[in-house]
Amino acid sequence: MFETSLTAADFLFLAKGAGMTIIVTAISVVIGTILGILFGVIRVQLGAILSAPLTFFLDIFRSVPLLIQLVLANAFLGMVLKLQLSGFFVACMVLSLYTSAYCAEIVRGGIDAVPATTRRAARSLGMTWVQDMRHIVMPLATRVALPSWIGLALGVMKDSALVYVVQVTELLKSTQILITRLQEPLFLLLICGAFYFIISFPLARFGGYLEKRWSND
Amino acid sequence: MIEIQNVHKSFGQLEVLKGIDLTVSKGEVVTVIGGSGSGKSTLLTCINGLEPINSGKILVDGVEVHAKSTNVNALRQKIGIVFQQWNAFPHLTVIENVILAPRKVLGMGKAEAEAIAEKQLRHVGLGDKLTTYPSRLSGGQQQRMAIARALAMSPDYMLFDEVTSALDPQLVGEVLETLKMLAEEGMTMICVTHEMGFARDVSNRVAYFHKGIMAEIGAPAQLFGDPQHPETRSFLASVR
Numbered sequence: 087m088f089e090t091s092l093t094a095a096d097f098l099f100l101a102k103g104a105g106m107t108i109i110v111t112a113i114s115v116v117i118g119t120i121l122g123i124l125f126g127v128i129r130v131q132l133g134a135i136l137s138a139p140l141t142f143f144l145d146i147f148r149s150v151p152l153l154i155q156l157v158l159a160n161a162f163l164g165m166v167l168k169l170q171l172s173g174f175f176v177a178c179m180v181l182s183l184y185t186s187a188y189c190a191e192i193v194r195g196g197i198d199a200v201p202a203t204t205r206r207a208a209r210s211l212g213m214t215w216v217q218d219m220r221h222i223v224m225p226l227a228t229r230v231a232l233p234s235w236i237g238l239a240l241g242v243m244k245d246s247a248l249v250y251v252v253q254v255t256e257l258l259k260s261t262q263i264l265i266t267r268l269q270e271p272l273f274l275l276l277i278c279g280a281f282y283f284i285i286s287f288p289l290a291r292f293g294g295y296l297e298k299r300w301s302n303d
Numbered sequence: 304m305i306e307i308q309n310v311h312k313s314f315g316q317l318e319v320l321k322g323i324d325l326t327v328s329k330g331e332v333v334t335v336i337g338g339s340g341s342g343k344s345t346l347l348t349c350i351n352g353l354e355p356i357n358s359g360k361i362l363v364d365g366v367e368v369h370a371k372s373t374n375v376n377a378l379r380q381k382i383g384i385v386f387q388q389w390n391a392f393p394h395l396t397v398i399e400n401v402i403l404a405p406r407k408v409l410g411m412g413k414a415e416a417e418a419i420a421e422k423q424l425r426h427v428g429l430g431d432k433l434t435t436y437p438s439r440l441s442g443g444q445q446q447r448m449a450i451a452r453a454l455a456m457s458p459d460y461m462l463f464d465e466v467t468s469a470l471d472p473q474l475v476g477e478v479l480e481t482l483k484m485l486a487e488e489g490m491t492m493i494c495v496t497h498e499m500g501f502a503r504d505v506s507n508r509v510a511y512f513h514k515g516i517m518a519e520i521g522a523p524a525q526l527f528g529d530p531q532h533p534e535t536r537s538f539l540a541s542v543r
Contacts, residue, residue, distance in 0.1 A: 204390050211380075211453070222392055
């Protein structure tokens with residue numbers, strides 16, 4: 087017979103960790119996407135040469151492991167700049183920039199996929215650059231970029247497990263704390279995995295729903 | 304009136320327009336014929352300011368298109384252009400394609416824009432396709448939608464850039480009929496085309512372009528019946 091020492095309070099502790107995972111992910115994905123759109127548009131508008139410094143900056147966030155980024159950013163902000171920042175703030179900041187670096191590439195690819203002739207037709211009707219962007223380019227680019235963006239958001243959610251290094255107790259860290267105490271690693275990891283799945287599933291389904299709806303166009 | 308004065312235009316080293324002079328009066332239909340690479344399509348995109356020019360002047364109703372002080376977005380409202388590739392906005396239905404610019408550029412209300420769009424779409428024979436997405440239309444229907452989309456801005460001038468070149472042969476007729484109808488209604492039009500029959504039947508004047516130069520211009524009967532320039536003669540002989 088299956089027995090566990092997991093109490094309702096322990097379960098709530100895990101749920102709280104899951105809540106932290108959701109909050110960190112949501113903040114990072116929202117800010118990262120806004121910045122990513124901005125960086126992506128800048129990259130397309132300025133061209134490869136003028137946007138090289140930005141590209142280089144974003145490449146750093148894409149190539150250095152997130153764990154190292156978190157530790158170094160935390161050390162730099164706290165010890166060098168002597169800023170009194172919470173681990174939560176540092177986690178959201180680093181994860182947002184990390185997300186924006188990937189998102190910028192997705193946005194750039196989406197904008198590039200809109201045919202120049204379609205944009206020319208919009209401009210020929212008297213639409214300004216902003217109107218063309220708002221009503222033609224962004225809706226079409228979104229359709230192209232959505233699957234990659236969903237993938238990015240789900241990836242960031244799982245990557246957020248690393249923010250424990252800046253003392254943020256999210257879902258995986260909460261699980262590890264319980265494993266140390268209860269010594270039931272498999273059962274606890276199963277619950278932890280189920281939490282991750284429950285968080286991811288709606289987002290993945292929402293992406294699928296949008297793709298299906300847009301395929302009528 | 305559209306006045307084109309000694310216009311030169313280069314893409315890098317390649318000079319595609321080598322001093323074009325042409326005046327198109329209100330109500331006139333001018334067709335431009337010529338081989339590919341003769342600069343005829345480039346001229347159209349220069350007229351509504353989609354392409355910059357290197358020297359010369361293009362005036363539309365006395366306003367210089369390429370002057371820095373000119374609000375080119377405002378100017379484009381009175382110059383409709385339809386391209387070889389119809390360039391439907393694929394995420395919008397037929398009627399949404401047509402109302403977008405009147406709503407956003409002219410600031411028209413939804414009901415008013417829809418009334419105009421419906422009228423123009425009926426005009427080009429798409430009255431039963433209002434809520435269809437462009438992907439469900441044939442090439443000829445998409446091209447007619449593009450014409451309605453341009454007409455919905457109530458332009459004073461219409462430019463047509465080889466609008467039948469990308470269509471299946473059996474769809475060419477319906478688009479040419481639409482152009483003919485517009486010409487009969489008195490729309491001022493410049494049509495770049497490879498359809499010699501259309502050029503002959505519909506235009507007031509036909510211009511022959513050759514390697515960036517307007518080699519010859521005249522009434523259709525004269526240009527097709529008694530071409531003066533040797534290049535015009537050999538071009539017409541080759542397309543007959």
